[in-house]
Structures are given as C-alpha cells and as structure tokens.
Amino acid sequence: MEPKPVSDSQVEISQIMMPPDANPAGNVFGGVIMNIIDSCALIVASRHTHLNCVTASVDRLNFLSPVFIGNVVIAKGSINYVSRSSMEVGVSVDAECLVTGRKAHVASAYLTYVALDENDKPTKIPGLVLENDEQKKRFKEAEERRKNRIKKVNKKEAQGPCLVRVER
Numbered sequence: 516m517e518p519k520p521v522s523d524s525q526v527e528i529s530q531i532m533m534p535p536d537a538n539p540a541g542n543v544f545g546g547v548i549m550n551i552i553d554s555c556a557l558i559v560a561s562r563h564t565h566l567n568c569v570t571a572s573v574d575r576l577n578f579l580s581p582v583f584i585g586n587v588v589i590a591k592g593s594i595n596y597v598s599r600s601s602m603e604v605g606v607s608v609d610a611e612c613l614v615t616g617r618k619a620h621v622a623s624a625y626l627t628y629v630a631l632d633e634n635d636k637p638t639k640i641p642g643l644v645l646e647n648d649e650q651k652k653r654f655k656e657a658e659e660r661r662k663n664r665i666k667k668v669n670k671k672e673a674q675g676p677c678l679v680r681v682e683r
Contacts, residue, residue, distance in 0.1 A: 528554070553573075571601060579622060588608060602630075
C-alpha cells in the first residue's frame with residue numbers, strides 16, 4: 516500500500532448559516548458547527564483511505580467566537596497522523612460576515628477516525644507522505660496526542676465499565 520501525500524486529502528468547505536441553524540437570537544448552535552467539523556474531517560479521512568471511516572474521538576472543542584445567521588462558516592481539514600487503521604484529522608473553523616467582510620476564528624479540533632473493511636473491522640490504511648516542515652511538526656504533535664489519548668483510555672478501562680447493559 517503506497518503512502519499518500521497530505522495534500523491529496525485536504526479539504527475546505529463553506530456553508531452559509533441559515534435560520535434553522537440558530538437559536539431565536541440568531542446565534543448558530545454549537546452542534547451545527549460540530550457537524551460541519553465532523554463532515555469536513557470525514558471527507559479528509561475518506562479521501563486518504565477510500566474506505567468507510569468512522570469517528571473514534573474528538574479532542575476538546577472550545578468555541579472561541581460566535582457565529583450568526585448569514586455568516587459563512589469555512590472549515591479547513593487536513594490529515595495530521597496515521598497509524599495502522601486510525602488517523603488524526605485537524606479541522607480549523609472560521610466564520611465570515613458577508614456584510615462587513617470580517618473573519619473570526621471559531622474553533623479548532625482534532626478528530627480520530629478509524630477505517631473499516633467490508634466486515635466493519637478496523638483495516639490497514641496508507642501511510643503519510645509529509646511534504647514540508649509544518650506537516651512534519653503536525654505529525655509529531657499528533658503522535659504525542661495519540662499517546663496521551665491511549666493512556667487515558669487505558670486508565671478508564673482499568674477502572675471497569677461505566678455502563679450497565681439493560682436486558683430486554
């Protein structure tokens with residue numbers, strides 16, 4: 516399986532915010548922004564693997580600036596890291612006011628996706644060709660985040676399950 520350049524899967528999507536996307540005061544729901552982030556990251560993961568990909572985790576998400584009805588939300592996604600069957604995708608979100616032309620950074624997030632085979636089992640994915648120093652830096656930082664995520668998951672698993680299955 517040939518490694519693929521980061522640039523092959525990068526994506527930028529734009530969407531205008533309409534009244535159904537917001538509360539009565541005109542503030543866009545955080546869930547709408549989260550949906551745009553997840554969709555953007557899915558496109559990146561799917562372009563890289565050409566497989567069914569599912570969200571495994573989303574790192575902390577802070578909303579840094581409000582978004583209003585009539586604003587255009589611009590999400591830029593890029594793959595940062597790949598392992599055997601999973602990958603980290605970074606998404607940066609800005610909003611643009613079409614009346615004033617002003618732009619504001621809204622949020623950034625790192626999402627982990629897992630590629631699945633035809634039996635819905637994790638499957639091997641292509642490696643990554645890092646094309647510049649920025650991509651190499653992002654890869655190293657993502658590798659460290661992955662180690663920390665794995666530590667947290669292992670710690671929680673050691674504490675035992677938190678859910679109880681209800682029999683029907």
